Amino acid sequence: MFETSKSFLVIRICTILFIVIGIVLFLGSRHIGLVFLGAACVLWLIGEVLENGKKHLIEVLKSGFKTIRLPLAGIFLAFFIGGIFLLITGYQPLKSFGAMIYGGLVKNWHVSILNAVPLIFTALSITIAFKGGLFNIGAEGQYYVGTMAATWLGIRFDLPSLVAIPLIFIIAGGCGAAYNAIPAILKVKTGAHEVVTTMMFAYIARTISSLFIRFNGGDPTLSAHAYITDSISESTWLPTFKSFLPQANYRLHIGILIAVITALAVHHILHRTRLGFEIRAVGLNSFAARTQGIAVGRIILITMLLAGLLAAFAGVTQVLGLDHKMFENINAGYGWNGIAVALLAGTSSIAVVFCALFWGALDAGGQYMSRTLQTPTSIVEIVKGLILFLILARYLFRYFRRKA
Amino acid sequence: MRKLTVIFLLSIPAIALSGAGSKAVGTAVQERIIVGMATDANGLGDGSFNDGVYAGLKKAEDEGLIEIRLIEPASMTDYVPNLSGLAEDGAELIFAVGFLFYDALLEVAPNYPDTMFAGIDLFYDSPMPPSNVLGINWKEHESGYLAGVVAGLMTREYANRSDKLNDENVIGAVLGMDIPPVERYFVGFTEGAKSVNSDIEVLSVVTGTFTDQAKGKEATIALAEQGADIVIQFAGLTGMGIFTAAQEKNILVMGADVDQNHFAPEYTLTSAMKGTTQATYLTTLDFIDGNFKGGGNAVFGLAEDAVGLAPFHDFDFVVPSEVIDAVEQARSDIISGAVDIPQTRDDAGI
Amino acid sequence: MNVFIELLNAEFLIASVRLATPIILASIGATICDRSGIVNIGMEGMMLMGAFFAAWAAWKFANPWFGVLVGMLAGGLFALFHAWATVSLHLNHVVSGAVINILGFGITRYLLELFFGHPGTSEIIPHSLAEYRFAIPLLSRIPLLGPVLFNRTPIVYMMYVVVILFVWITRKTRLGLHIKAAGEHPIVLETLGISVKKIRYIAVILSGILCGLGGAYLSIENGNSFSEGMTAGRGFIALGANIAGGWTVVGSLIASFFFGMVDALALRIQVLGVFRVPSEIFLIFPYVAALLAVAGLVRKSRAPRALGEDFQIERSGT
Incomplete structure (x- = not known):
């Protein structure tokens, strides 16, 4: 008995180690990382068999297949309908979607990951609010506050990276939280609905951001690069994978690792701490929570602050990691896409990571498809909408089963 | 349920097969030069530079000279991968459209030294761009100036020539956002009006959007209520609203970028044009002939006949010959350098 | 101070009516939908569909009245999708709304x-509804209010009818009572033998028709063509107006009109050029106003009790 669990422990540690090495190598454009990931999968299977026996493993795989069956069918169906749309306009659906998959997962996979990083943060922000029974529709606004704070500090900071970067994360995150504190206080004190207040705050942040850019080097009447701020100082840039793995794509930065760690932290907070329990209790039933002696107002406030902090992190990673300056990113819609990702993930903070990667891959692949085959980009939007609908409408399949 | 599944599965090969008969993609003649075009986040249909550049390329494609590869980004983070992607796909000349490409172009161009890049509405002076990047600009202030001359004269001296003009010495402008081309247009327009009518009042509204027709309309009406009888738009799709506002308030309006007379022929005096299409076409021809030179900027103005005023159409008999003479005078003064038009509000002191 | 006196004239009020009309229509739609217990954040998408199809039909058949009809129909059909997804498929209301917005664009x-x-x-x-502007004989002579309210274009008049109709429906009719019950105590309604499902379907489709009408106003009455994203966030503003108005028809009307007024004011102050500040300052204006309105007015109001909650009855044997 003791023997088994000891070897099991060793295998588990090896698995985790392999996963980490595999991911880092893969992100550094070394495809041997995939071998490590494959090995990690095999090790996990062996570990499961050793610990719980074959029967249990089959059970686990079966239930895993069951949960993944409907989403897969949904994605398939969405592409199918999208294909019909393409066919009507005279494009080849198979070739187009082939290019989309190739572009998103193989050719431009680093773009998929770059797309996913801010989405993970905004989706986490929305997820934590959902858990607390709140709907943070204004993550976009907190994102802008985060970018503004990070840019402002980045331009002015002349500190070594190890001090500057964490400091910017803390201060900018704090700004995002403080910005969301106002809707939170309004909610607690006057009952003003957070959907409206955060949405209005998002609009306000967006408008302020163009003022901010104007006063930080992007004045359209003075500079050649209007609506783009000055660059932040190089010491505040997030390290890229290229700095320690030479083959890596030069744009890929460690923001993805920070995002994954944050997702794990959020999961931990929500499921392993007293605070997380209280947030979920308030989200499930605030009256019951109150009778349990939970200070509902305080929890709402904390939830909103955390949501603001996470959404601001999205902006910070984007500025420090990728853009190194701020511009008004028209059409990016990290807030809206974050909602889509959070909903796809079914408010599980771990699933958020995978769904954000999927969403990012759809965008990157869509761009690749459109570029190489000249397929209209609107088809990607339609497919995204359909995927969202078909995956979430779990009842859809039951509905048809009953009818047929 | 099973029946549905079967039908569903059966239809997949049907779709795959029928795809074979549809539009042939990627079977173009190999010898043609591939020219890439990366739009800014607004994409085609902005009624402004994106559409203009595309029309220029389309013209070259229709003549069998090139093959267009178009890409519209989902957001600004796509700019860099789109440019490098087009270069990797074998595009020999790439148009990056819009001033927001400023940094993206500087980042991508050094990685693809054999590919030429043309940045529309981009002006590089410090630092100078790499040798395969050409910034292409227009002197919007020059066409704005000419429109300003027309408006400045018509609103006071010749106000009796049309029932749509009033006695007040006021004209207006609807702006989308304070971006450099809009700024140049507006400053040129103001200076032009003041050059012939020194105490004229030029009002303006910034709507903050390039897509909201209704707001463009309200802005025009608000201008008209303050006495403006000629209103010009520099606001993309938002500017569509000025044509409906003109009908409602019975005033004259001016279009921008292209001849927009067809939107409301009875109310459109003229348009301040910017020859994006022509300049793109010429740049493409230059490239084919091997005359494309990077490392600097190409600026298209009146002297190159790349900006100017649209015909007056229905207003040919309304606009007196004195106004036409004044426009011609301004045109030759600008070309000869006798008139120097400021390009920003700070320079102009407004 | 003179500046503000100069601003507050009839023309300003007319501009407010013009800007408020689509918001009023959509926010009343939101009210009806929310009162039945279904959250509708997809109004932006529904308005866009309405605007597009109205413009298409008005262009294709050269008849704007046909455009209005087709626009309302398109909004209604799109809303039917929302109803089907939320009521029959038990999809999360916010999800369905988000899908509708993505698909709408x-x-x-x-x-x-x-x-x-x-x-x-x-x-x-070829012909926009603006051509059919007419003054109502006696009413348009009322000082100030006459020209502001009763010398307008068709959809504005339709909006008046809609307001009166829906005040009447919610206050006096059985249907209104059922809609409110569906949003407050759906189980009670169901035990009375009235199908919550049916009531919610009706409410959602009504809201879609109103959004479609609002969209049609933008494309074929206020404007004369459809342009991409022309609703420019009015669906979301309408959602705000509905909540600021405390989930009542009259409240929505007042809040929407207030938003229209703020919008008109922001443009007008700029024209006067009394404040020399970056233009963005004026663009923040409407949102700050909306925020203050929500924070100040919502104090006493309360959302429908079953808003956003799924309703499902398991019947045996079917």
Whole structure:
């Protein structure tokens, strides 16, 4: 008995180690990382068999297949309908979607990951609010506050990276939280609905951001690069994978690792701490929570602050990691896409990571498809909408089963 | 349920097969030069530079000279991968459209030294761009100036020539956002009006959007209520609203970028044009002939006949010959350098 | 101070009516939908669909009245999708609304290329509803209010009818009572033998028709063509107006009109050029106002009790 669990422990540690090495190598454009990931999968299977026996493993795989069956069918169906749309306009659906998959997962996979990083943060922000029974529709606004704070500090900071970067994360995150504190206080004190207040705050942040850019080097009447701020100082840039793995794509930065760690932290907070329990209790039933002696107002406030902090992190990673300056990113819609990702993930903070990667891959692949085959980009939007609908409408399949 | 599944599965090969008969993609003649075009986040249909550049390329494609590869980004983070992607796909000349490409172009161009890049509405002076990047600009202030001359004269001296003009010495402008081309247009327009009518009042509204027709309309009406009888738009799709506002308030309006007379022929005096299409076409021809030179900027103005005023159409008999003479005078003064038009509000002191 | 006196004239009020009309229509739609217990954040998408199809029909058949009809129909059909997803498929209401918005943007852009051959804008419609502007004989003589309210274009008048109709429906009719019950105590309603499902379907489709009408106003009455994203966030503002108005028809009307007024004011102050500040300052204006309105007015109001909650009855044997 003791023997088994000891070897099991060793295998588990090896698995985790392999996963980490595999991911880092893969992100550094070394495809041997995939071998490590494959090995990690095999090790996990062996570990499961050793610990719980074959029967249990089959059970686990079966239930895993069951949960993944409907989403897969949904994605398939969405592409199918999208294909019909393409066919009507005279494009080849198979070739187009082939290019989309190739572009998103193989050719431009680093773009998929770059797309996913801010989405993970905004989706986490929305997820934590959902858990607390709140709907943070204004993550976009907190994102802008985060970018503004990070840019402002980045331009002015002349500190070594190890001090500057964490400091910017803390201060900018704090700004995002403080910005969301106002809707939170309004909610607690006057009952003003957070959907409206955060949405209005998002609009306000967006408008302020163009003022901010104007006063930080992007004045359209003075500079050649209007609506783009000055660059932040190089010491505040997030390290890229290229700095320690030479083959890596030069744009890929460690923001993805920070995002994954944050997702794990959020999961931990929500499921392993007293605070997380209280947030979920308030989200499930605030009256019951109150009778349990939970200070509902305080929890709402904390939830909103955390949501603001996470959404601001999205902006910070984007500025420090990728853009190194701020511009008004028209059409990016990290807030809206974050909602889509959070909903796809079914408010599980771990699933958020995978769904954000999927969403990012759809965008990157869509761009690749459109570029190489000249397929209209609107088809990607339609497919995204359909995927969202078909995956979430779990009842859809039951509905048809009953009818047929 | 099973029946549905079967039908569903059966239809997949049907779709795959029928795809074979549809539009042939990627079977173009190999010898043609591939020219890439990366739009800014607004994409085609902005009624402004994106559409203009595309029309220029389309013209070259229709003549069998090139093959267009178009890409519209989902957001600004796509700019860099789109440019490098087009270069990797074998595009020999790439148009990056819009001033927001400023940094993206500087980042991508050094990685693809054999590919030429043309940045529309981009002006590089410090630092100078790499040798395969050409910034292409227009002197919007020059066409704005000419429109300003027309408006400045018509609103006071010749106000009796049309029932749509009033006695007040006021004209207006609807702006989308304070971006450099809009700024140049507006400053040129103001200076032009003041050059012939020194105490004229030029009002303006910034709507903050390039897509909201209704707001463009309200802005025009608000201008008209303050006495403006000629209103010009520099606001993309938002500017569509000025044509409906003109009908409602019975005033004259001016279009921008292209001849927009067809939107409301009875109310459109003229348009301040910017020859994006022509300049793109010429740049493409230059490239084919091997005359494309990077490392600097190409600026298209009146002297190159790349900006100017649209015909007056229905207003040919309304606009007196004195106004036409004044426009011609301004045109030759600008070309000869006798008139120097400021390009920003700070320079102009407004 | 003189500046503000100069601003507050009849023309300003007329501009407010023009800007408020689509918001009023959509926010009343939101009210009806929310009162039945279904959250509707998809109004932006529904308005876009309405605007697009109205412009298409008005162009295709050269008849704006046909455009109004088709626009309302398109909004209604799109709302039917929302109703089906939320009521029959038990999909999360916010999800369905988000899907509707994404699809609204995607489909209109796609169809624009398919029907008109180019993105961006549709063709100019031959006749817009603005041509049918008429003054109501006696009422338009009332000082100040007459020209502001009773010398307008058709959809504005339709909006008045809609307001009166829906005040009447919610206050006096059985249907209104049922809609409110569906949003407050659906189980009670169901035990009375009235199908919550049916009531919610009706409410959602009504809201879609109103959104479609609001969209049609933008494309074929206030404007004369469809352009991409022309609703410019009015669906979301309407959602705000509905909540600021405390989930009542009259409240929505007042809040929407207030938003229209703030919008008109922001443009007008700029024209006067009394404050020399960056233009963005004026653009923040409407949102700050909306925020203050929500924070100040919502104090006493309360959302429908079953808003956003799924309703499901398991019947045996079916």
